[in-house]
Structure formats: C-alpha cells, structure tokens
Amino acid sequence: MIENKIKFAFIILLLSIISYFIYNIKTKEDFIPKTIEKLKQIKFPFTESDKYDYDIIIVGSGLAGLSAAYEANNISNGNLKICIIEQESKYGGNSMKATSGINILNSPIQKKENVKDSYDLFYNDTRISGKYINNAELVSTLVNDSTDIFNFFTKQKVDLSKLGILGGHSVKRTLRPEKIPVGFHLTSTTYNNIQKLNNIDIKLNTTVTNLIYSKNDNIVKGVYYYTSDNKYKEKFLKSKTVILATGGFGHDFSDEDSLLKKYVPKLMKFPTTNGPQTKGIGMKIAIKIGAAVVDMDEVQLHPTGFVDLDNRYDNHKILAPELIRGVGAILINQNGKRFCNELGPRDYVSQRIIKNCNLAYTEKIKQYEAFIILNQEALDEYGGNILFYVKKGLLRKYNSIEEFSKVFNLNSTQVKITFDNYNKAFDKKIDEFGKTVFPRKINPNDYFYAGIVTPSIHYTMGGIKMNKDGQIINTDGNIIKGLYGAGEVTGGVHGGNRLGGNSLLECAVYGRRTARAAYQFIKNLN
Ligand SMILES: Cc1cc2nc3c(=O)[nH]c(=O)nc-3n(C[C@H](O)[C@H](O)[C@H](O)COP(=O)(O)OP(=O)(O)OC[C@H]3O[C@@H](n4cnc5c(N)ncnc54)[C@H](O)[C@@H]3O)c2cc1C
Numbered sequence: 001m002i003e004n005k006i007k008f009a010f011i012i013l014l015l016s017i018i019s020y021f022i023y024n025i026k027t028k029e030d031f032i033p034k035t036i037e038k039l040k041q042i043k044f045p046f047t048e049s050d051k052y053d054y055d056i057i058i059v060g061s062g063l064a065g066l067s068a069a070y071e072a073n074n075i076s077n078g079n080l081k082i083c084i085i086e087q088e089s090k091y092g093g094n095s096m097k098a099t100s101g102i103n104i105l106n107s108p109i110q111k112k113e114n115v116k117d118s119y120d121l122f123y124n125d126t127r128i129s130g131k132y133i134n135n136a137e138l139v140s141t142l143v144n145d146s147t148d149i150f151n152f153f154t155k156q157k158v159d160l161s162k163l164g165i166l167g168g169h170s171v172k173r174t175l176r177p178e179k180i181p182v183g184f185h186l187t188s189t190t191y192n193n194i195q196k197l198n199n200i201d202i203k204l205n206t207t208v209t210n211l212i213y214s215k216n217d218n219i220v221k222g223v224y225y226y227t228s229d230n231k232y233k234e235k236f237l238k239s240k241t242v243i244l245a246t247g248g249f250g251h252d253f254s255d256e257d258s259l260l261k262k263y264v265p266k267l268m269k270f271p272t273t274n275g276p277q278t279k280g281i282g283m284k285i286a287i288k289i290g291a292a293v294v295d296m297d298e299v300q301l302h303p304t305g306f307v308d309l310d311n312r313y314d315n316h317k318i319l320a321p322e323l324i325r326g327v328g329a330i331l332i333n334q335n336g337k338r339f340c341n342e343l344g345p346r347d348y349v350s351q352r353i354i355k356n357c358n359l360a361y362t363e364k365i366k367q368y369e370a371f372i373i374l375n376q377e378a379l380d381e382y383g384g385n386i387l388f389y390v391k392k393g394l395l396r397k398y399n400s401i402e403e404f405s406k407v408f409n410l411n412s413t414q415v416k417i418t419f420d421n422y423n424k425a426f427d428k429k430i431d432e433f434g435k436t437v438f439p440r441k442i443n444p445n446d447y448f449y450a451g452i453v454t455p456s457i458h459y460t461m462g463g464i465k466m467n468k469d470g471q472i473i474n475t476d477g478n479i480i481k482g483l484y485g486a487g488e489v490t491g492g493v494h495g496g497n498r499l500g501g502n503s504l505l506e507c508a509v510y511g512r513r514t515a516r517a518a519y520q521f522i523k524n525l526n
Contacts, residue, residue, distance in 0.1 A: 054083045054201075056518050057223055057239040059208045059282060061086035062093030063183070063504055064487025065245030066190040067152075067511030068518075073197055075519050082200045083237065085225060087207040088277055091191050093247050094488070095507065097275070098183025099321040099385065100166055101174035102508070103501035105146045109163045109175060117171050119143055126502060129168045129345050130461075130495025133295060138493045141468045142502065145509040150175075152508060158189050162383070165437060166322045166500035168345035174501040176323075181385055186504060205229070208246075208281070211483065212236060213289040218474070219481040220289070240525060241482045241518040243470070245511065246282025248460035248488035250274035250299070253315075259283065263296040263462070269366040272457040273305050273319045282489040286464045290474040291483075294491035295462035300498055303331075303349035304372060305456030306394040313365045317456045318394060320372060322346075322500045327381045328439035329374035330422060331453070333357045336405070336414035338422065339370075341435040347497040350455040360454075367454040371408065375448045377440055395451040404450055419444040459498050463491035470514030482521065484514035 159177040205228040212222040249259040305317030340352035398404035405412035
C-alpha cells in the first residue's frame with residue numbers, strides 16, 4: 001500500500017518535471033512575439049490615487065544613472081524613494097571602461113598648470129567637433145555646468161588630479177585620476193556612496209521592457225520589467241517619474257531590430273569597443289511611446305581599438321585610449337609612413353586610417369589596421385594604467401626599428417625617415433599633417449612600444465530627443481511628462497562627432513539635471 005503511494009507520488013513528480021520543461025520551451029518560443037504584441041497595447045493599470053512604488057525609477061546603472069540617483073538624493077535631503085534598475089549582474093555599463101578622462105572647464109588643476117581655457121574655447125571645440133549638427137543650447141549647458149562637476153565628484157572623494165589633452169581640444173582640459181582608470185573610479189565611487197543610502201534600492205539582473213504610459217495624458221508612470229531568473233514573467237513598478245540612462249546602441253548587431261542596421265548598415269561588420277549590453281533598449285522603448293530621435297546615423301568610430309594579435313578578428317576590441325596619442329604616440333601605416341595629425345578629431349583620424357592603411361577582411365569583420373608607436377617617456381607620463389595593455393600584449397616592446405620592421409614586414413629605412421621627420425616637425429612646430437600640439441619626440445635609436453589599432457564603433461551620438469533639463473520630447477514636439485533621459489541614450493549634445501572626455505561629462509551634467517527636473521515635477525504633483 002505504502003509502496004504504491006510512493007510510486008504514485010514519484011509518477012506525479014516526474015510528470016510535473018516534464019510538463020515544466022514543455023511549458024518553458026513553449027513559453028520561450030512564444031515570448032518574443034507575445035511581448036511585442038503586448039507592448040503595442042500598453043495598459044495603464046492604475047489611477048492617481050494608487051500608491052506609487054517609487055518617486056524616481058532610474059533605468060541603467062552607468063555614470064548617468066548613478067549621477068542622477070546621487071543628485072536626487074542630495075537635493076531632496078534623502079526624502080525621495082529611488083530605485084535603480086540594471087539588467088546586468090554588475091553595475092556600471094560602458095562607463096566602467098572609460099580611460100581617457102572627463103573634461104572640466106576652469107578646474108583647479110587647469111589653474112595650477114596655468115592653462116588658459118574659456119567658455120568660448122570649450123564651446124567651440126565641442127561645436128566644431130560636432131560639425132555644428134549638435135544642439136547649441138545643450139552644448140552651452142554642458143560647458144557651463146562642467147565647472148561644478150569637479151566639486152560634484154571631488155566631494156565624493158574622487159581623485160581628478162591629472163590633466164591631459166585629447167584630440168580636437170584646443171587646450172588641456174581633460175582630467176583623470178593619478179592611478180585608477182577614470183570611468184571605473186567615477187562610477188564605482190558614486191555607486192559605493194549610493195549603496196550606503198537607505199532610500200535607494202538597486203535591482204540588478206532586472207531588465208526594463210517597457211514604460212507604463214498614458215497616451216491620453218501623455219505621461220509616464222512606471223516601468224514593466226522582468227528578472228533574469230524568470231524572463232517570461234513581466235511585472236511592473238509604479239513611479240512618479242522615470243529616468244532612462246540605458247546607454248547607446250554600439251553593440252546592437254542583432255538581425256531583428258538592430259538600430260545599427262537601420263541607421264548605419266555600412267558599419268555592421270566593424271568591430272566595437274562597447275559591451276554586449278549596449279543594444280539601445282532604452283531608445284527602443286521610448287520610441288514605442290512616441291519619443292523623437294535625433295542624429296541616429298551619427299555613430300562614432302574610435303580610430304584606435306587594439307587588435308589583439310592572439311585573437312585578431314574578435315569583434316570586441318579593447319580601446320587604445322586617446323590619451324596614448326595624447327602623451328605622444330604616433331600612427332604609421334604599412335608603408336612605414338605617418339598619414340595624419342594623431343591629435344585630430346576622432347572621425348578625421350578614423351577616416352585617415354581607412355584611407356591609408358591595409359584592410360583585413362573576413363566574412364565576419366572588416367578592420368583597417370594601423371601601427372601605434374610610443375616611447376618609454378610617453379609610457380611613464382601615461383602612468384601605471386598603461387601597463388595593462390603591455391601585460392595583455394596589445395603593446396609590445398621592440399628594441400629597434402629593425403626588429404619592429406622585421407616582425408611586421410615594413411621597410412625599416414622608411415620607418416627611420418618617418419621618426420626623423422617627426423622630430424624635425426617637433427622642432428619647427430610645423431607638420432605636414434597640421435599637428436600643432438607635439439607631446440614629445442621619438443628617438444629612432446632607442447627601444448619603443450608598438451601595437452596594431454583599428455577604427456571601431458565606439459559611441460552613438462544620436463538618441464532620444466531631450467531638452468536642457470533632460471525632459472524627453474515626443475515626435476509632436478511636446479514633453480513626455482514624467483520621462484527623462486541622460487547619458488548616451490539621449491542625442492543632441494555631440495552632433496556629428498563626440499569630443500573625447502565629453503561623454504562622462506554629459507553623464508554627470510545631464511544625470512544631475514534630470515534629477516533636479518524630476519524632483520521639481522514630483523513637488524508639483526504633491
Ligand atoms: C572603452 C570605452 C572607453 C571610453 N572612454 C571614455 C572617456 O575616457 N571619456 C569619456 O567621456 N567617455 C568615454 N567613453 C564613453 C562613455 O564611457 C560612455 O558613453 C558613457 O559612460 C555612457 O554612460 P551611460 O551611463 O549613458 O551608459 P552606460 O554606462 O553604458 O550604462 C547603461 C546601463 O544601462 C543598462 N541597461 C540598458 N538597457 C537596460 C534595460 N532595458 N533595463 C535595465 N538596464 C538596462 C546597461 O546594462 C548598462 O549597465 C568610453 C566608452 C568606451 C566603450
């Protein structure tokens with residue numbers, strides 16, 4: 001009798017396990033179309049009198065999202081209930097990868113080093129680099145607010161003591177820490193400070209799929225999401241405001257609804273420096289409720305993604321930061337010749353590489369390869385972080401021009417002539433490629449370091465349309481109430497080409513602005 005009962009229980013258990021798997025396989029197949037169908041008929045599941053889960057939901061835990069959260073807490077003296085939602089198991093997004101620096105006008109370091117900078121210089125550098133496609137008001141706000149960003153971070157005990165120059169800047173205005181990569185330092189410090197606050201919840205492994213939106217009132221009141229342990233069950237959270245800080249679409253290579261494929265199909269085979277989470281989901285969900293977009297076809301190729309000689313055709317490239325050229329690296333091609341002003345804007349340097357260097361082409365990837373060369377003095381000025389690239393074998397030491405030329409099959413006499421000509425240009429401050437800032441000479445008779453670099457998708461300048469307070473504008477030109485955006489998810493600040501160091505700045509400036517605008521909106525609701 002007991003034996004039969006055990007057998008029966010065992011059969012029931014077995015049947016449950018089998019049906020669980022059948023159900024999940026079926027649900028998995030159905031999930032995508034069902035979700036898309038569902039997103040088309042957005043429900044508005046609650047009324048004004050219902051209780052909100054949060055005052056502010058921030059989607060994305062990169063520097064833009066974290067700056068917004070930190071600022072919202074500060075201005076409200078901890079009186080707002082805030083939730084940060086992040087799809088990955090770790091916070092930080094692409095912000096963690098930034099290595100070159102953040103631009104600040106009139107920082108104490110500029111003053112200490114007697115750098116003569118001004119609003120006009122910084123504003124014009126940004127507009128010129130953006131080919132004047134960028135929005136004048138957004139650029140002006142970026143530059144004006146930048147000075148205070150120094151305090152915003154240093155009050156949090158961030159080190160921004162090193163000053164450098166990146167391509168396209170008229171003067172040195174890019175700050176970074178002495179020892180730690182800048183993006184990691186800014187993002188992790190802000191995150192750690194936020195973690196200490198009781199009124200901010202952080203939900204990792206949680207993907208926002210849609211916004212709760214009332215078309216009648218043109219207002220956003222929360223988000224739909226799923227968690228990574230149950231991808232097939234969509235839930236929702238109600239919030240008075242939502243800030244999208246979901247980053248760009250520089251890794252959106254999917255066949256289905258790829259923004260890269262839609263706006264810049266010619267780049268689909270280029271490598272990328274962005275992490276695989278960079279798929280433009282925030283833009284897609286905002287577009288679904290009518291958000292306007294700007295400059296979506298403006299995608300920045302960073303000229304120098306490192307080619308790993310041990311994994312040459314991997315489509316993800318570790319960035320060779322602009323600072324490597326900022327401390328004096330030169331670029332040469334397979335003829336052993338320079339072909340550009342190494343400190344020109346990114347789009348210019350990328351185009352010069354594409355025009356003057358050999359193309360390595362496989363079915364999956366298209367990469368134009370140049371050599372990047374720098375000496376020990378440049379390495380020392382860069383600081384300890386550069387050893388990461390040396391350890392990874394991305395920069396390798398060559399004892400002489402002959403040794404280097406032999407490895408890469410170059411004409412060593414020509415390479416020597418190139419070094420000599422560069423040193424002459426340094427002395428005369430006249431360069432055939434128009435270089436005006438010469439960090440240092442390069443001795444043709446000494447050892448040096450070299451690697452291979454290739455233009456890689458790096459930054460998507462376009463995004464959802466915002467005003468100077470980060471409020472999102474719809475295709476009718478109206479503000480979508482309760483919805484804000486900051487960082488790479490938005491467009492308009494950088495136009496045709498982003499200046500190095502302006503993205504981290506944008507995250508902080510517009511992250512803070514969205515927080516203040518959302519706080520004001522919440523106060524008016526009450
Ligand atoms: C290698 C590299 C080096 C760089 N160096 C510099 C530099 O030196 N200076 C500079 O100014 N800029 C630099 N940039 C650019 C800059 O780092 C980024 O543009 C900027 O940090 C973007 O910040 P963000 O907060 O907008 O987005 P991210 O930091 O990318 O964060 C977005 C987050 O949102 C999450 N997310 C997306 N969709 C969802 C969703 N639906 N639900 C939940 N979460 C979601 C993502 O997982 C991600 O964590 C660099 C970029 C790269 C890739």
